[in-house]
Amino acid sequence: MTNTSDTVKLRIGTRGSPLAMAQAHEVRDKLAKAHPELAAEGAIAITVITTTGDKILDRALSEIGGKGLFTKEIDDALMGGEIDLAVHSMKDVPTVLPDGMILPTILPREDVRDAFISLKYKSFAEMPAGSVIGSASLRRQAMILNKYPDLKVVTFRGNVQTRLRKLEEGQVDATLLAMAGLNRLGRPEVATAPISEDDMLPAVAQGAIGITIRENDTQTLDWLSALNCPASAICVTAERAALRALDGSCRTPIAALAEYLPDGKMRLRVSIVRPDGSERLDTERLIDKPDLTSAATAGTDAGNELKKRGGPDFITS
Numbered sequence: 001m002t003n004t005s006d007t008v009k010l011r012i013g014t015r016g017s018p019l020a021m022a023q024a025h026e027v028r029d030k031l032a033k034a035h036p037e038l039a040a041e042g043a044i045a046i047t048v049i050t051t052t053g054d055k056i057l058d059r060a061l062s063e064i065g066g067k068g069l070f071t072k073e074i075d076d077a078l079m080g081g082e083i084d085l086a087v088h089s090m091k092d093v094p095t096v097l098p099d100g101m102i103l104p105t106i107l108p109r110e111d112v113r114d115a116f117i118s119l120k121y122k123s124f125a126e127m128p129a130g131s132v133i134g135s136a137s138l139r140r141q142a143m144i145l146n147k148y149p150d151l152k153v154v155t156f157r158g159n160v161q162t163r164l165r166k167l168e169e170g171q172v173d174a175t176l177l178a179m180a181g182l183n184r185l186g187r188p189e190v191a192t193a194p195i196s197e198d199d200m201l202p203a204v205a206q207g208a209i210g211i212t213i214r215e216n217d218t219q220t221l222d223w224l225s226a227l228n229c230p231a232s233a234i235c236v237t238a239e240r241a242a243l244r245a246l247d248g249s250c251r252t253p254i255a256a257l258a259e260y261l262p263d264g265k266m267r268l269r270v271s272i273v274r275p276d277g278s279e280r281l282d283t284e285r286l287i288d289k290p291d292l293t294s295a296a297t298a299g300t301d302a303g304n305e306l307k308k309r310g311g312p313d314f315i316t317s
C-alpha cells in the first residue's frame with residue numbers, strides 16, 4: 001500500500017454523481033498535464049463528499065429550499081482543510097461565496113443548451129396538448145408552460161439512467177437535461193435534440209465548471225492559473241451578476257445567457273418567468289468591451305431592471 005500522506009500533493013473535493021466525478025477527473029487530468037509535480041501516480045487525491053442535494057431525491061430542489069444544496073458540505077470540507085480545491089457545476093454555486101473562499105478558475109464552457117429527450121417526439125412543437133414533461137427545474141417547467149401552455153409539467157428527478165427508464169415506462173412523454181452534462185458523460189446520443197437557446201434560455205452558468213479554493217492558498221492558486229478560460233469566466237460573471245441582483249430565491253425561475261458575438265462584443269440575455277408560465281420578462285445588454293468588470297456591471301444592471309419591472313410579487317411568487 002502506498003503511504004498517501006507522503007504522496008498526495010493536492011486533494012480535490014467533489015460530489016459523487018457520475019457527472020461530478022467526470023468533472024473532477026477532467027480537472028485532475030488537466031492539472032497533471034500542466035504540472036509535472038502533480039503527474040505522479042497518487043499526487044492528486046479525489047475525495048467524494050455527499051451533499052444535501054444528493055441525499056434528498058424525492059422532492060423538487062425548490063421545495064427543499066435554501067441555497068447551496070449541492071455545495072455546503074463541500075465548502076465546509078474546503079474551509080476545514082480536508083480538501084484543497086472543489087470542482088462544481090457553476091449552475092449549482094450560490095452567487096455569494098462563503099468568507100475566505102475564492103473562485104479563481106472557470107474551465108472552458110461546454111454546450112450551454114438544454115436537451116429535449118423523448119422516445120416519441122422530436123420537439124415540443126410536435127407534442128399533442130396534454131403531453132407530460134418531467135423536469136425538476138422550475139426554470140424549465142416555467143419556460144415550457146410559457147411557450148406551450150397546453151403541455152403538462154411534472155416534477156421529475158434522477159440521473160440519466162433513471163430518467164430513461166421512466167421515459168420507457170411511459171411515466172412522462174419527454175424530459176430535459178443539460179447538453180453539457182450529457183456531453184461530459186460521453187452520452188450525447190441521449191438527447192433527442194438540443195433546444196436552441198432562443199427557444200429556451202439556459203440557467204445561469206449552465207455548462208460551466210468552476211473551481212473554488214481557500215483565498216490564502218497561493219500554491220493551489222498557482223497550479224490552477226493554467227486552467228482558467230477568461231472568455232468563459234467573463235460570460236459566467238455577467239450571468240451570475242444578474243442572478244445576484246435578482247436575489248433569486250429558488251422559487252423564481254431565472255434564465256440568463258452571455259455570449260460573444262462575432263465582432264467581439266458580448267450579448268447578455270436575462271429572463272424571469274412566473275412558475276406557472278403565465279408571464280415572462282426579458283431584457284438584454286450589449287457589452288462593447290467585455291471584461292470581468294464590464295460583465296459584472298451589465299449583469300447587475302440587467303438583473304436590477306427585471307427586479308424593478310417584476311416587482312416583489314413576481315420575484316417571490
Ligand SMILES: NCc1[nH]cc(CCC(=O)O)c1CC(=O)O
Nearest residue numbers: 089091177178180181206207208
Ligand atoms: N442541478 C443539477 C445539474 N447541475 C449541472 C447540471 C448539468 C451540467 C451543467 O450545466 O454544467 C445538472 C443537471 C442538468 O441540468 O441536466
